[in-house]
Amino acid sequence: MSSANQFPGAPRRNFYGRTHGKQLRPAQRRYLDEDLPRLTVHGVEWEENPDRAPLDLKTIFEGRPVWLEIGFGGGEHLAAMARRYPDIGFIGCEPFVNGIAMLLGKLREGGQQNVRLHPGDARNLFDVLPEGSIERAFLNYPDPWPKARHHRRRFVTEEHLLPLRRAMAPGAMLRVATDIEDYVRQTLEEVPQAGFTRVEHDIGTAWEDWPSTRYEQKALREGRRPHYMSFLR
Numbered sequence: 465m466s467s468a469n470q471f472p473g474a475p476r477r478n479f480y481g482r483t484h485g486k487q488l489r490p491a492q493r494r495y496l497d498e499d500l501p502r503l504t505v506h507g508v509e510w511e512e513n514p515d516r517a518p519l520d521l522k523t524i525f526e527g528r529p530v531w532l533e534i535g536f537g538g539g540e541h542l543a544a545m546a547r548r549y550p551d552i553g554f555i556g557c558e559p560f561v562n563g564i565a566m567l568l569g570k571l572r573e574g575g576q577q578n579v580r581l582h583p584g585d586a587r588n589l590f591d592v593l594p595e596g597s598i599e600r601a602f603l604n605y606p607d608p609w610p611k612a613r614h615h616r617r618r619f620v621t622e623e624h625l626l627p628l629r630r631a632m633a634p635g636a637m638l639r640v641a642t643d644i645e646d647y648v649r650q651t652l653e654e655v656p657q658a659g660f661t662r663v664e665h666d667i668g669t670a671w672e673d674w675p676s677t678r679y680e681q682k683a684l685r686e687g688r689r690p691h692y693m694s695f696l697r
């Protein structure tokens with residue numbers, strides 16, 4: 465599937481991933497109706513903010529440092545990190561509605577109050593993040609796009625990395641986890657080209673606060689090795 469911004473003046477950004485999966489359970493529909501409007505970061509989509517005015521993160525997070533997770537999937541990592549670091553404000557970004565509903569269920573259960581969401585494409589969020597506002601960013605098991613002709617769709621391309629770099633504070637850390645060897649190659653090539661410095665590359669041994677994710681569990685079951693890479697802005 466491919467969809468793009470339709471708003472006049474908005475850049476054309478094709479999104480090739482899924483936004484909907486199997487039918488939601490009634491409880492999940494309730495989380496989306498009751499919790500998502502309150503937790504959504506407003507002013508991200510072009511319709512709401514055609515002038516692309518920067519978000520007021522200081523007000524949203526009451527001055528706490530802000531960490532960003534791109535493509536949180538079912539929210540295992542985001543919910544666990546938000547619980548572990550209550551003094552950090554988290555923005556989670558994910559266009560897949562079933563994943564958003566799963567995260568909302570976890571937040572109801574765990575009671576974390578320090579998470580806000582952009583239920584859409586990370587590129588629209590990058591437009592409106594104030595420069596230097598993100599102190600840590602996570603990219604966990606990004607879509608692999610295995611065919612060579614699709615490698616430019618990967619997140620680790622300058623279309624995504626340059627605006628992410630602009631939004632990150634000097635010295636802020638970007639963590640990337642993947643189980644796809646060719647994704648490791650492209651990450652080690654393109655992330656430094658976009659102005660980040662590699663500081664760590666572990667195979668099989670994760671960061672000490674790493675809570676694992678659904679995609680990682682699948683990779684391990686299927687015998688693939690996780691790579692954990694850290695870069696500084």
Ligand SMILES: C[S@@+](CC[C@H](N)C(=O)[O-])C[C@H]1O[C@@H](n2cnc3c(N)ncnc32)[C@H](O)[C@@H]1O
Pocket residue numbers: 481482534535536537538557558559560563584585586587603604605606607608677678679680
């Ligand atoms: C392979 S899944 C991994 C999910 C999760 N991080 C995990 O480890 O289980 C990749 C996720 O990235 C999301 N994604 C893809 N493109 C995105 C974009 N432009 N902005 C935000 N999320 C995106 C997808 O919807 C998908 O949920």
